[in-house]
Amino acid sequence: MRYIKATMWIFLALLFLGMPAASQAQVAVGISVHVGPPVLPVYVQPPIPAPGYIWTPGYWAYGPNGYYWVPGTWVEPPVVGVLWTPGYWGWAGGVYLWHAGYWGPHVGFYGGINYGFGYGGVGFAGGYWRGGAYYYNTALVNRGGVVLRNTYVNNTVVNNTAVNRTAFNGGPGGIAAKPTSTELAAGRENHIQPTSLQSQHEQAASTNHALLASVNHGQPAVAATSKPGVFKGTGVVAARPASATSSSAAAPKRNATTFNNQSNAHNTPQTNASPKTTQPALTAQQPAHTQPGNQAAQQHQAQPQQQQHQAQQQQHQAQQHQAQPEHDNKPHKP
Numbered sequence: 001m002r003y004i005k006a007t008m009w010i011f012l013a014l015l016f017l018g019m020p021a022a023s024q025a026q027v028a029v030g031i032s033v034h035v036g037p038p039v040l041p042v043y044v045q046p047p048i049p050a051p052g053y054i055w056t057p058g059y060w061a062y063g064p065n066g067y068y069w070v071p072g073t074w075v076e077p078p079v080v081g082v083l084w085t086p087g088y089w090g091w092a093g094g095v096y097l098w099h100a101g102y103w104g105p106h107v108g109f110y111g112g113i114n115y116g117f118g119y120g121g122v123g124f125a126g127g128y129w130r131g132g133a134y135y136y137n138t139a140l141v142n143r144g145g146v147v148l149r150n151t152y153v154n155n156t157v158v159n160n161t162a163v164n165r166t167a168f169n170g171g172p173g174g175i176a177a178k179p180t181s182t183e184l185a186a187g188r189e190n191h192i193q194p195t196s197l198q199s200q201h202e203q204a205a206s207t208n209h210a211l212l213a214s215v216n217h218g219q220p221a222v223a224a225t226s227k228p229g230v231f232k233g234t235g236v237v238a239a240r241p242a243s244a245t246s247s248s249a250a251a252p253k254r255n256a257t258t259f260n261n262q263s264n265a266h267n268t269p270q271t272n273a274s275p276k277t278t279q280p281a282l283t284a285q286q287p288a289h290t291q292p293g294n295q296a297a298q299q300h301q302a303q304p305q306q307q308q309h310q311a312q313q314q315q316h317q318a319q320q321h322q323a324q325p326e327h328d329n330k331p332h333k334p
Helices: 002-017 181-187 196-206 296-319
Strands: 027-033 054-056 059-063 066-070 072-075 083-085 088-092 095-099 102-104 127-130 133-137
Touching (some): 054 083
Antiparallel strands (some): 027 095, 054 072
Protein backbone atom coordinates (compact mmCIF):
# COMPACT_ATOMS: atom_id res chain seq x y z
CA MET A 1 0.00 0.00 0.00
CA ARG A 2 2.79 2.42 0.87
CA TYR A 3 4.50 1.58 -2.41
CA ILE A 4 1.32 2.39 -4.34
CA LYS A 5 0.89 5.72 -2.58
CA ALA A 6 4.54 6.63 -3.13
CA THR A 7 4.27 5.76 -6.81
CA MET A 8 1.16 7.91 -7.17
CA TRP A 9 2.86 10.95 -5.62
CA ILE A 10 5.98 10.47 -7.77
CA PHE A 11 3.75 10.33 -10.85
CA LEU A 12 1.92 13.50 -9.84
CA ALA A 13 5.20 15.28 -9.12
CA LEU A 14 6.57 14.42 -12.57
CA LEU A 15 3.30 15.45 -14.18
CA PHE A 16 3.37 18.73 -12.25
CA LEU A 17 6.94 19.52 -13.34
CA GLY A 18 5.97 18.96 -16.96
CA MET A 19 3.23 21.57 -16.86
CA PRO A 20 3.61 25.24 -17.82
CA ALA A 21 4.41 27.53 -14.89
CA ALA A 22 1.03 29.26 -15.15
CA SER A 23 -0.75 25.93 -14.77
CA GLN A 24 1.46 24.73 -11.92
CA ALA A 25 0.39 27.66 -9.77
CA GLN A 26 -3.25 26.62 -10.02
CA VAL A 27 -3.07 22.85 -9.62
CA ALA A 28 -4.23 21.45 -6.32
CA VAL A 29 -1.62 18.67 -6.20
CA GLY A 30 -3.05 15.46 -4.75
CA ILE A 31 -6.55 15.92 -6.18
CA SER A 32 -6.52 13.59 -9.16
CA VAL A 33 -9.48 11.61 -10.43
CA HIS A 34 -9.70 8.91 -13.08
CA VAL A 35 -13.27 9.82 -14.06
CA GLY A 36 -14.16 13.24 -15.39
CA PRO A 37 -16.82 15.45 -13.81
CA PRO A 38 -20.47 15.39 -14.97
CA VAL A 39 -21.73 18.02 -17.37
CA LEU A 40 -22.59 21.41 -15.91
CA PRO A 41 -26.19 21.78 -14.76
CA VAL A 42 -28.67 24.36 -16.00
CA TYR A 43 -29.81 27.05 -13.57
CA VAL A 44 -30.92 30.67 -13.49
CA GLN A 45 -28.79 33.23 -11.74
CA PRO A 46 -30.14 34.32 -8.33
CA PRO A 47 -30.43 38.08 -7.75
CA ILE A 48 -27.39 40.02 -6.62
CA PRO A 49 -27.67 40.69 -2.84
CA ALA A 50 -26.16 44.21 -2.95
CA PRO A 51 -23.84 46.41 -5.01
CA GLY A 52 -20.19 45.39 -4.86
CA TYR A 53 -20.66 41.65 -5.37
CA ILE A 54 -19.15 39.72 -8.30
CA TRP A 55 -20.61 36.50 -9.69
CA THR A 56 -18.60 33.29 -9.22
CA PRO A 57 -19.96 30.29 -11.14
CA GLY A 58 -20.75 26.88 -9.69
CA TYR A 59 -18.46 23.90 -10.31
CA TRP A 60 -18.01 20.21 -9.58
CA ALA A 61 -15.58 19.50 -6.73
CA TYR A 62 -14.39 16.06 -5.62
CA GLY A 63 -14.48 14.46 -2.18
CA PRO A 64 -14.39 11.03 -0.52
CA ASN A 65 -17.86 10.23 -1.87
CA GLY A 66 -17.21 11.42 -5.41
CA TYR A 67 -18.12 14.60 -7.22
CA TYR A 68 -20.34 17.15 -5.51
CA TRP A 69 -21.73 20.45 -6.76
CA VAL A 70 -20.50 23.73 -5.31
CA PRO A 71 -23.32 26.22 -6.05
CA GLY A 72 -22.64 29.40 -7.96
CA THR A 73 -22.83 32.47 -5.76
CA TRP A 74 -22.25 36.20 -5.47
CA VAL A 75 -19.02 37.11 -3.66
CA GLU A 76 -17.47 40.33 -2.43
CA PRO A 77 -13.95 40.56 -3.90
CA PRO A 78 -11.11 40.66 -1.36
CA VAL A 79 -9.78 43.99 -2.69
CA VAL A 80 -10.74 46.63 -5.26
CA GLY A 81 -9.67 45.95 -8.82
CA VAL A 82 -9.61 42.15 -8.94
CA LEU A 83 -11.67 39.71 -11.00
CA TRP A 84 -12.37 36.03 -10.49
CA THR A 85 -10.79 33.32 -12.62
CA PRO A 86 -12.86 30.14 -12.11
CA GLY A 87 -11.20 26.83 -11.37
CA TYR A 88 -11.45 23.93 -13.81
CA TRP A 89 -10.71 20.24 -14.27
CA GLY A 90 -7.94 19.43 -16.72
CA TRP A 91 -7.03 16.04 -18.16
CA ALA A 92 -3.32 15.16 -18.20
CA GLY A 93 -1.40 11.91 -17.96
CA GLY A 94 -4.53 9.81 -17.77
CA VAL A 95 -6.08 11.63 -14.80
CA TYR A 96 -8.21 14.71 -14.19
CA LEU A 97 -6.51 17.40 -12.09
CA TRP A 98 -8.20 20.33 -10.40
CA HIS A 99 -6.86 23.81 -11.21
CA ALA A 100 -8.02 26.09 -8.42
CA GLY A 101 -9.64 29.47 -9.07
CA TYR A 102 -8.14 32.76 -7.93
CA TRP A 103 -8.60 36.53 -7.79
CA GLY A 104 -6.35 38.74 -9.89
CA PRO A 105 -6.19 41.95 -11.94
CA HIS A 106 -7.01 40.01 -15.12
CA VAL A 107 -8.99 36.87 -15.87
CA GLY A 108 -6.70 33.99 -16.75
CA PHE A 109 -7.22 30.62 -18.37
CA TYR A 110 -10.04 28.48 -17.01
CA GLY A 111 -9.97 25.63 -19.47
CA GLY A 112 -12.27 27.18 -22.04
CA ILE A 113 -15.18 25.99 -19.88
CA ASN A 114 -18.44 27.83 -20.54
CA TYR A 115 -19.69 28.46 -17.01
CA GLY A 116 -22.23 31.01 -18.18
CA PHE A 117 -23.19 34.47 -16.90
CA GLY A 118 -20.20 36.14 -18.55
CA TYR A 119 -17.73 33.28 -18.18
CA GLY A 120 -18.04 32.00 -21.73
CA GLY A 121 -14.68 30.22 -21.92
CA VAL A 122 -12.46 33.29 -22.43
CA GLY A 123 -12.31 36.30 -20.15
CA PHE A 124 -15.34 37.73 -18.37
CA ALA A 125 -18.16 39.77 -19.91
CA GLY A 126 -20.21 40.41 -16.76
CA GLY A 127 -18.45 43.55 -15.61
CA TYR A 128 -15.19 45.44 -15.22
CA TRP A 129 -13.35 47.87 -12.94
CA ARG A 130 -12.68 51.52 -13.74
CA GLY A 131 -11.46 54.22 -11.42
CA GLY A 132 -12.01 52.08 -8.35
CA ALA A 133 -15.65 51.39 -9.27
CA TYR A 134 -17.11 48.17 -10.61
CA TYR A 135 -19.44 48.40 -13.63
CA TYR A 136 -22.08 45.72 -14.21
CA ASN A 137 -23.23 44.45 -17.58
CA THR A 138 -26.96 44.40 -16.91
CA ALA A 139 -27.50 42.05 -19.85
CA LEU A 140 -25.86 39.36 -17.71
CA VAL A 141 -26.77 40.37 -14.17
CA ASN A 142 -29.94 39.51 -12.30
CA ARG A 143 -30.42 42.76 -10.38
CA GLY A 144 -33.63 41.75 -8.63
CA GLY A 145 -34.65 44.80 -6.65
CA VAL A 146 -31.10 46.06 -6.10
CA VAL A 147 -30.20 49.47 -7.56
CA LEU A 148 -26.84 49.34 -9.36
CA ARG A 149 -25.54 52.81 -10.20
CA ASN A 150 -22.57 51.82 -12.38
CA THR A 151 -23.99 49.84 -15.27
CA TYR A 152 -23.76 49.29 -19.01
CA VAL A 153 -25.31 46.90 -21.55
CA ASN A 154 -23.43 44.58 -23.86
CA ASN A 155 -25.93 42.45 -25.75
CA THR A 156 -23.36 40.73 -27.98
CA VAL A 157 -23.07 37.90 -25.46
CA VAL A 158 -26.80 37.19 -25.17
CA ASN A 159 -29.14 35.01 -27.23
CA ASN A 160 -26.91 31.97 -27.21
CA THR A 161 -28.75 28.72 -27.89
CA ALA A 162 -25.96 26.22 -28.64
CA VAL A 163 -23.38 25.94 -25.89
CA ASN A 164 -21.00 23.14 -24.96
CA ARG A 165 -21.61 22.33 -21.28
CA THR A 166 -18.60 20.06 -20.86
CA ALA A 167 -17.02 20.59 -17.43
CA PHE A 168 -13.40 19.64 -18.13
CA ASN A 169 -10.51 20.52 -20.43
CA GLY A 170 -8.58 17.97 -22.49
CA GLY A 171 -8.96 14.22 -22.78
CA PRO A 172 -11.70 12.28 -24.56
CA GLY A 173 -14.70 14.56 -25.04
CA GLY A 174 -13.09 17.47 -23.18
CA ILE A 175 -12.78 21.11 -24.24
CA ALA A 176 -9.69 21.41 -26.44
CA ALA A 177 -8.90 25.05 -25.64
CA LYS A 178 -5.31 26.05 -24.92
CA PRO A 179 -4.24 29.15 -22.98
CA THR A 180 -3.47 32.20 -25.10
CA SER A 181 -0.50 34.46 -24.47
CA THR A 182 -2.81 36.91 -22.70
CA GLU A 183 -4.16 34.20 -20.42
CA LEU A 184 -0.67 32.90 -19.70
CA ALA A 185 0.39 36.43 -18.73
CA ALA A 186 -2.60 36.69 -16.39
CA GLY A 187 -1.58 33.38 -14.84
CA ARG A 188 1.84 34.80 -13.94
CA GLU A 189 0.41 37.83 -12.13
CA ASN A 190 0.08 38.08 -8.38
CA HIS A 191 -3.05 36.22 -7.30
CA ILE A 192 -5.25 36.22 -4.24
CA GLN A 193 -6.65 32.94 -2.97
CA PRO A 194 -10.43 32.44 -2.58
CA THR A 195 -11.88 34.40 0.31
CA SER A 196 -12.70 32.73 3.60
CA LEU A 197 -16.40 32.86 2.70
CA GLN A 198 -15.67 31.07 -0.57
CA SER A 199 -13.76 28.36 1.26
CA GLN A 200 -16.56 27.97 3.79
CA HIS A 201 -19.04 27.84 0.92
CA GLU A 202 -17.21 24.89 -0.67
CA GLN A 203 -16.84 23.17 2.69
CA ALA A 204 -20.56 23.48 3.35
CA ALA A 205 -21.30 22.01 -0.07
CA SER A 206 -19.01 19.05 0.63
CA THR A 207 -21.10 18.08 3.66
CA ASN A 208 -24.45 18.41 1.89
CA HIS A 209 -25.51 14.91 0.83
CA ALA A 210 -27.99 16.25 -1.71
CA LEU A 211 -25.20 17.95 -3.66
CA LEU A 212 -23.44 14.67 -4.47
CA ALA A 213 -23.57 13.88 -8.18
CA SER A 214 -24.44 10.28 -7.32
CA VAL A 215 -27.53 11.56 -5.51
CA ASN A 216 -28.75 14.45 -7.69
CA HIS A 217 -27.69 12.90 -11.03
CA GLY A 218 -26.40 16.22 -12.30
CA GLN A 219 -29.38 18.34 -11.24
CA PRO A 220 -28.63 19.67 -7.74
CA ALA A 221 -31.49 21.13 -5.72
CA VAL A 222 -29.18 24.01 -4.77
CA ALA A 223 -27.55 25.00 -8.04
CA ALA A 224 -26.90 28.63 -7.09
CA THR A 225 -27.44 30.98 -4.19
CA SER A 226 -27.33 34.73 -3.63
CA LYS A 227 -24.93 34.52 -0.70
CA PRO A 228 -22.09 32.08 0.06
CA GLY A 229 -23.02 29.19 2.33
CA VAL A 230 -26.76 29.97 2.33
CA PHE A 231 -28.44 26.86 0.91
CA LYS A 232 -32.00 27.49 2.10
CA GLY A 233 -34.60 30.22 1.72
CA THR A 234 -34.72 33.28 -0.51
CA GLY A 235 -32.08 33.53 -3.19
CA VAL A 236 -31.60 29.77 -3.63
CA VAL A 237 -32.31 28.27 -7.06
CA ALA A 238 -32.43 24.66 -8.20
CA ALA A 239 -31.12 23.13 -11.41
CA ARG A 240 -33.64 22.66 -14.17
CA PRO A 241 -33.87 20.41 -17.23
CA ALA A 242 -31.90 21.60 -20.23
CA SER A 243 -35.02 21.98 -22.37
CA ALA A 244 -36.49 24.42 -19.84
CA THR A 245 -33.99 27.13 -20.85
CA SER A 246 -33.03 26.14 -24.36
CA SER A 247 -34.30 29.38 -25.86
CA SER A 248 -32.37 31.80 -23.67
CA ALA A 249 -28.92 31.94 -22.19
CA ALA A 250 -26.63 34.32 -20.43
CA ALA A 251 -23.40 32.69 -21.51
CA PRO A 252 -21.70 33.87 -24.70
CA LYS A 253 -20.85 31.51 -27.50
CA ARG A 254 -17.21 30.53 -27.58
CA ASN A 255 -16.84 32.45 -30.83
CA ALA A 256 -18.87 35.44 -29.65
CA THR A 257 -17.34 38.81 -28.84
CA THR A 258 -16.45 39.22 -25.19
CA PHE A 259 -14.50 41.87 -23.34
CA ASN A 260 -14.04 43.41 -19.89
CA ASN A 261 -11.21 41.05 -19.01
CA GLN A 262 -9.13 43.72 -17.30
CA SER A 263 -9.43 45.53 -14.01
CA ASN A 264 -8.33 48.78 -15.67
CA ALA A 265 -10.09 48.09 -18.96
CA HIS A 266 -10.07 50.72 -21.69
CA ASN A 267 -13.57 49.77 -22.75
CA THR A 268 -16.45 51.81 -21.41
CA PRO A 269 -20.25 51.42 -21.38
CA GLN A 270 -21.93 51.37 -24.77
CA THR A 271 -23.88 54.25 -26.31
CA ASN A 272 -26.27 52.31 -28.51
CA ALA A 273 -27.76 50.21 -25.74
CA SER A 274 -30.04 51.61 -23.08
CA PRO A 275 -30.46 49.93 -19.69
CA LYS A 276 -33.25 47.41 -19.36
CA THR A 277 -35.77 47.61 -16.58
CA THR A 278 -36.77 43.97 -16.89
CA GLN A 279 -34.47 41.16 -15.90
CA PRO A 280 -32.79 39.09 -18.62
CA ALA A 281 -33.58 35.43 -18.81
CA LEU A 282 -30.36 34.21 -17.28
CA THR A 283 -29.24 30.63 -17.60
CA ALA A 284 -26.00 28.86 -17.12
CA GLN A 285 -25.29 25.32 -18.11
CA GLN A 286 -27.23 23.18 -20.51
CA PRO A 287 -26.07 19.54 -20.38
CA ALA A 288 -24.92 18.15 -23.69
CA HIS A 289 -23.77 14.72 -22.52
CA THR A 290 -23.27 12.73 -19.35
CA GLN A 291 -20.04 11.00 -18.34
CA PRO A 292 -16.62 11.24 -20.01
CA GLY A 293 -16.80 7.57 -20.89
CA ASN A 294 -19.63 8.38 -23.28
CA GLN A 295 -17.87 11.33 -24.85
CA ALA A 296 -15.42 9.68 -27.24
CA ALA A 297 -17.62 10.62 -30.18
CA GLN A 298 -16.84 14.26 -29.53
CA GLN A 299 -13.08 13.94 -29.91
CA HIS A 300 -13.17 14.96 -33.57
CA GLN A 301 -14.50 18.37 -32.44
CA ALA A 302 -11.31 19.24 -30.55
CA GLN A 303 -9.65 21.33 -33.25
CA PRO A 304 -12.72 23.50 -34.03
CA GLN A 305 -13.15 24.19 -30.31
CA GLN A 306 -9.55 25.36 -30.00
CA GLN A 307 -9.92 27.59 -33.04
CA GLN A 308 -13.08 29.10 -31.55
CA HIS A 309 -11.24 29.75 -28.29
CA GLN A 310 -8.46 31.60 -30.12
CA ALA A 311 -10.92 33.54 -32.27
CA GLN A 312 -12.86 34.64 -29.20
CA GLN A 313 -9.68 35.89 -27.54
CA GLN A 314 -8.77 37.91 -30.65
CA GLN A 315 -12.25 39.43 -30.75
CA HIS A 316 -11.95 40.23 -27.06
CA GLN A 317 -8.74 42.19 -27.67
CA ALA A 318 -10.13 44.04 -30.70
CA GLN A 319 -13.30 45.07 -28.84
CA GLN A 320 -11.65 46.70 -25.82
CA HIS A 321 -11.22 50.13 -27.41
CA GLN A 322 -14.49 50.27 -29.36
CA ALA A 323 -17.22 50.64 -26.70
CA GLN A 324 -18.44 54.18 -25.94
CA PRO A 325 -20.14 55.64 -22.84
CA GLU A 326 -23.79 54.79 -22.44
CA HIS A 327 -26.02 57.84 -22.69
CA ASP A 328 -28.21 57.06 -19.68
CA ASN A 329 -25.62 55.35 -17.54
CA LYS A 330 -22.70 57.70 -17.18
CA PRO A 331 -20.31 56.73 -14.37
CA HIS A 332 -21.42 57.81 -10.93
CA LYS A 333 -19.34 57.94 -7.85
CA PRO A 334 -20.30 55.09 -5.54
